[in-house]
Amino acid sequence: MTIGAGNDKKAPHYIAIEGPIGVGKTSLTRRLAETFNYELLLEKSDDNPFLDRFYKDKRQHALATQLYFLLQRAQQLQEIRQNDLFQPVRVADFLMEKDQLFARQTLDPDEFDLYLNVYNRLTLDAPLPDLVIYLQAPTEILLDRIQNRGIEAEQHIERSYLDLLNQAYTEFFHYFDRTSLLIVNSSEIDLVSNDSDYQQLVDYILTMPSGTNYFNPRATLL
Numbered sequence: 001m002t003i004g005a006g007n008d009k010k011a012p013h014y015i016a017i018e019g020p021i022g023v024g025k026t027s028l029t030r031r032l033a034e035t036f037n038y039e040l041l042l043e044k045s046d047d048n049p050f051l052d053r054f055y056k057d058k059r060q061h062a063l064a065t066q067l068y069f070l071l072q073r074a075q076q077l078q079e080i081r082q083n084d085l086f087q088p089v090r091v092a093d094f095l096m097e098k099d100q101l102f103a104r105q106t107l108d109p110d111e112f113d114l115y116l117n118v119y120n121r122l123t124l125d126a127p128l129p130d131l132v133i134y135l136q137a138p139t140e141i142l143l144d145r146i147q148n149r150g151i152e153a154e155q156h157i158e159r160s161y162l163d164l165l166n167q168a169y170t171e172f173f174h175y176f177d178r179t180s181l182l183i184v185n186s187s188e189i190d191l192v193s194n195d196s197d198y199q200q201l202v203d204y205i206l207t208m209p210s211g212t213n214y215f216n217p218r219a220t221l222l
Contacts, residue, residue: 011036011206012130012180015091018098018173019135019186020165021157022142022149027192028135029093035202041080041092044072054106055156062106066115070099074122081127096126097178101168105161131205134173135186139163182208185216 015032017025026042033040045051054065073096080090103115137145139162146154173181182205189197200217 011038011089013089014127014129015131015133015205016095016129017091017093017133017135018095018169019137020142020162020169021154022146022162023135023137023186024145024192025135026093028133029091031192031198032091032202036089036091039090041076041090041094043069043092043094047072052153055153058106058161063111063115066099066103066107067118069102070115070119070122073099074126077126081125092129095129095132097176098172101172102165105164105168128179131180131182132176133182133184133205134169135184136169137186139166141187142166177212180208180210181212183212183214185214189217 015038017029017032019025029042030040032038048065048068050061050065050068054061073094077096100116100119103112103119107115139159142162143157143159146157173183184191184201191198191201197217201215204213204215
């Protein structure tokens with residue numbers, strides 16, 4: 001794998017990958033970390049003791065699930081601030097501002113007010129990525145990918161929930177302008193197993209201008 005062949009632009013120091021469940025953000029995060037030799041910052045979904053119960057009964061377990069993730073992410077970002085002098089480059093599979101997106105979909109008004117109170121106390125001065133990569137895919141493709149990767153808890157995810165998340169992500173990133181944004185249509189490309197598809201993305205990251213950009217390539221043959 002080559003990095004930016006033919007140009008001398010450096011990759012962003014802090015990249016965050018976002019997108020709905022099943023879109024492949026963690027796999028892409030791992031691959032970019034290896035390519036750029038970056039520190040890896042991952043959302044620790046397996047550590048959340050409420051997540052399995054949430055997928056089976058969203059109404060009963062939404063608040064506990066959301067608050068656990070919020071506290072976990074705040075701790076990770078606090079560690080970033082403490083280590084900035086020593087780890088200046090990193091790639092993460094979550095964006096802190098996204099946390100509210102999930103909360104709005106799952107919490108009732110009183111729960112959301114409580115969540116916001118905690119959120120506002122925890123996320124002051126959260127470091128902002130230099131680049132956010134938003135991976136898009138239709139709900140049908142997300143469902144196929146979730147089924148194929150075979151994580152037991154995720155098999156309880158309903159299509160209606162994924163539809164709501166997809167709509168929420170689309171709206172969120174339509175207005176997002178806090179840093180450079182790359183919107184990637186991942187429907188027909190394989191950024192994990194297809195080296196050519198992945199190389200196209202890496203080259204684009206190294207040459208893209210600031211602001212909002214779109215990456216919508218055709219799939220290449222393996």
